[in-house]
Amino acid sequence: MTVAVGETVYTEDSASCSGLGLKWSAEELGAAINGPVAAIVFDDEGKADTAEILAGLAETEFQQERLSEIFSDYDNLENWRVGEAIAETYLTDHCHCYFPWPDGRDERKRGSSLPGADLVGFYTDNQGNCLAFGEVKTSSEAKYPPGIMYGHKGLKQQLEDLRDNAFTRNDLVKYLSHRTRGSNWKEQFKQAVKRYIANTSDVQLFGFLVRDVEPNKDDIKVRVEKLGKNCPEKTRIQLLALYLPQGRIKDLSKSLVTQRGGGR
Numbered sequence: 300m301t302v303a304v305g306e307t308v309y310t311e312d313s314a315s316c317s318g319l320g321l322k323w324s325a326e327e328l329g330a331a332i333n334g335p336v337a338a339i340v341f342d343d344e345g346k347a348d349t350a351e352i353l354a355g356l357a358e359t360e361f362q363q364e365r366l367s368e369i370f371s372d373y374d375n376l377e378n379w380r381v382g383e384a385i386a387e388t389y390l391t392d393h394c395h396c397y398f399p400w401p402d403g404r405d406e407r408k409r410g411s412s413l414p415g416a417d418l419v420g421f422y423t424d425n426q427g428n429c430l431a432f433g434e435v436k437t438s439s440e441a442k443y444p445p446g447i448m449y450g451h452k453g454l455k456q457q458l459e460d461l462r463d464n465a466f467t468r469n470d471l472v473k474y475l476s477h478r479t480r481g482s483n484w485k486e487q488f489k490q491a492v493k494r495y496i497a498n499t500s501d502v503q504l505f506g507f508l509v510r511d512v513e514p515n516k517d518d519i520k521v522r523v524e525k526l527g528k529n530c531p532e533k534t535r536i537q538l539l540a541l542y543l544p545q546g547r548i549k550d551l552s553k554s555l556v557t558q559r560g561g562g563r
Contacts, residue, residue, distance in 0.1 A: 300334045301392040302385075303327035305541065309516040313527030316536040318519040325544045331385060332551070333558050335392075339384040340376070340555060342401050381551040382437030382509035383417055389541060390505060395423045396431050399484045400475065416461060419471050421487050422503035428490045432461050432471060433505035439548045443517035445510070458506050458526060462534055465499045500531035508540040511548045 303323060311318030323331070338344070383402070390396040398420035418433030434457040438445035448454050460467045472495060479488045494501045506526075508518055519538040526536050 300330075302331040302335060302388045304393050308514040308542065311516060311520050311523040311538075313524050315530035315532075315534060316523045316527035316538065318516075318523040318538040318540075320514050320516060320518070320540045320542065322514055322542045323544070325547075328543050328547065329554075331388060332381075332554050335388045336381065336384045337555055337558060339387055339401065340381060341559065376552040376556060378548055378551045379435075379437045381555055382548070383435045385509055385541065386433065386435040386505075386507035386539075387418055389539070390418070390431075390433060390507070394505070394537070396433075396503075396505075397421045397423075397484070397487065398431075398433075399482065400478045415467075415471055415474060416457070418505070419475055421484070421491050424503075426494070428487045429494050429501055429503055430468070430472065430475075430491045431503045431505065432468070433507060434458055434461070435507045435509065437509040437548060439511050439546070441512050443515040444519070444522070445508075448518075448522065454506050454508070455522060455525075458504060458522075458536065461502075461504050462526065462530060462536065468495075468499060468502060498533050501533040502535075504534065504536045506536070506538040508538075509543065509548070510540055511543040511545055513545070514540070514542045 305321035305323050305327065307319065308322050309318075309320040387398055391398065396418075398418045400419070402417065416432040417435045418431070420431050421428045422431035434454055436445070436447040436454050438447050440446055446453075450456065472492060475488060476492075479485050482488075506519075506522070510518065518540045523538055526538070530536065
């Protein structure tokens with residue numbers, strides 16, 4: 300199942316950066332939450348692999364409950380994490396991307412936000428696979444653009460770092476390389492890195508805003524223009540703003556947990 304492409308509400312373009320405003324209906328959001336978004340948030344694929352490894356380990360009902368408790372993700376699920384999963388599913392389904400390693404597998408503490416890009420993977424264009432890095436922000440603030448666009452950890456600074464700083468990109472390449480052995484995406488990684496070492500600016504960058512306010516092109520208009528200036532020739536940047544029905548962000552995690560029948 301793929302998530303809805305949504306209704307286009309505005310577009311913005313500059314030399315090396317494009318922008319797109321999209322809108323989901325309540326039905327389109329519900330279908331996403333009930334399907335691929337939940338699968339990413341709860342890492343269904345990873346849990347299936349773990350279940351196969353641990354099959355038969357729990358010999359009593361008590362041990363089975365204890366094992367399920369260890370791998371439960373229902374408590375303290377943050378809305379921003381659901382926003383990241385919405386962005387990942389959208390970019391995967393509609394923007395030729397593949398992000399092979401969920402952030403949640405690297406957490407040492409529940410709810411932590413790891414350094415580096417939110418999304419690390421591959422983008423497929425007419426030359427094959429290149430590296431793709433994405434930053435995601437989720438905001439209900441009735442301000443255009445929202446405050447999360449600015450500051451040390453704001454979307455503006457994060458995208459500029461990915462665009463301008465090869466050391467930042469190199470760290471992400473190393474991060475992905477350590478997870479490649481034995482994977483089914485090793486060839487994609489090798490092809491993308493071959494392009495990267497030929498030109499370290501040959502990457503696709505995404506900035507993704509998840510919003511639940513009235514659509515307004517001012518969310519991304521200035522940033523599209525600024526990011527496009529002095530952008531390395533091989534770097535492509537796309538900003539997307541996905542507008543959910545008003546007021547829905549505060550209930551994203553609750554909706555997801557209810558859909559899965561989670562909680563204790």
